[in-house]
Amino acid sequence: MKLLCRVALSSCVAVWLVSGALAQIPAENRGMSSISFSPGTAAGLYDVHAEWFVETEPTTAFKDLSADVDFSVNSLLATTVGSSATISSASGACFGTTPPCSNAACGTWSIGILTANGTCVPSLVGGWIGLDFCTCACVVVTVAHDVPMTTGDIIEVLLRPAPGALPEPVTDDDVLAAVFNGVTSPVPFCFGDGSSGPCPCGNESPAFSGQGCLWSGGVGAILTASGSTVVANDDLVFTVSQARPSQPSLLVQGAANFAVPFKDGLFCTANPTERIEVVFLDATGSGSTASSIVTEGNILPGMIRYYQQWFRDPGGVSPCGTGSNFSQGLEVAWI
Numbered sequence: 001m002k003l004l005c006r007v008a009l010s011s012c013v014a015v016w017l018v019s020g021a022l023a024q025i026p027a028e029n030r031g032m033s034s035i036s037f038s039p040g041t042a043a044g045l046y047d048v049h050a051e052w053f054v055e056t057e058p059t060t061a062f063k064d065l066s067a068d069v070d071f072s073v074n075s076l077l078a079t080t081v082g083s084s085a086t087i088s089s090a091s092g093a094c095f096g097t098t099p100p101c102s103n104a105a106c107g108t109w110s111i112g113i114l115t116a117n118g119t120c121v122p123s124l125v126g127g128w129i130g131l132d133f134c135t136c137a138c139v140v141v142t143v144a145h146d147v148p149m150t151t152g153d154i155i156e157v158l159l160r161p162a163p164g165a166l167p168e169p170v171t172d173d174d175v176l177a178a179v180f181n182g183v184t185s186p187v188p189f190c191f192g193d194g195s196s197g198p199c200p201c202g203n204e205s206p207a208f209s210g211q212g213c214l215w216s217g218g219v220g221a222i223l224t225a226s227g228s229t230v231v232a233n234d235d236l237v238f239t240v241s242q243a244r245p246s247q248p249s250l251l252v253q254g255a256a257n258f259a260v261p262f263k264d265g266l267f268c269t270a271n272p273t274e275r276i277e278v279v280f281l282d283a284t285g286s287g288s289t290a291s292s293i294v295t296e297g298n299i300l301p302g303m304i305r306y307y308q309q310w311f312r313d314p315g316g317v318s319p320c321g322t323g324s325n326f327s328q329g330l331e332v333a334w335i
Helices: none
Strands: 005-008 028-039 045-056 067-073 076-083 086-090 105-111 114-122 134-148 154-161 175-179 187-189 222-226 237-241 248-262 265-280 304-312 324-333
Touching (some): 028 154, 028 175, 028 324, 045 067, 045 154, 067 134, 076 134, 086 134, 105 134, 237 248, 237 304, 248 324, 265 304
Antiparallel strands (some): 005 134, 028 045, 045 134, 067 076, 067 154, 086 105, 105 114, 114 134, 187 324, 222 237, 248 265, 304 324
């Protein structure tokens, strides 16, 4: 699965200022957060995922913070991808010029044809200007597909205001560089927010939250991975969080991916499947693998495999009444 564009619920920043202080704080801002890589459609081609943010203070006016995102390899421009990011108003309980901020919804951002709630959080640009304040922010992920790269290449991503979009007072955070080390990152897929298909009984998680379908606790489980995707290193660890506390769970591996309603969630790992490891969840609903994924999954370099956590939600309280659910999935390209 290739990500075309995904918005992560992260931050939208609304700042309520005392009279006269507004001129001292940037009203709008874009900024780079991170760069990651996933396999492209052929050997030597990779998808470059640029995560960046937009933020604004409370407003009743339409604001356009769209960006043209430049992807360069070794200082040579590879491609430019346009990303739309607008907000019609930002308000709500995001009071106070200094953190802690409320984490409350403060507006709805439009990212292309998608929408995501903004969240009142500490300003991500504050560190650049030496001030702490709250803003209404949202995170965007823009993907450049099939970029030719080899190990050691320097990848630079630059944000530029799109034609007609608002400028910004602070631009120091608009560029980020990373060295490609030949290792790709696991890519989330098969989300329980309705974007991958409906959950079994209308139990979708919040849009763009990166979760699986909702279980009885009112949240969806999230599967992450740490370590490398290098078979020889054999150090990849999967961690599930936000699942049903104090219950057993199972890491499942598939050779293909799909999204089929099953139990209370979406089953996303297609045949042939492997049951990798039983993980007992702690009091917070988290747990990590301890066994060798390479050994248990019969992994060889060059394989692409899909992973998902299946966990119990017993007691007759699960949303659809089946007693179990799934996290979202992770795609791993082994090298």
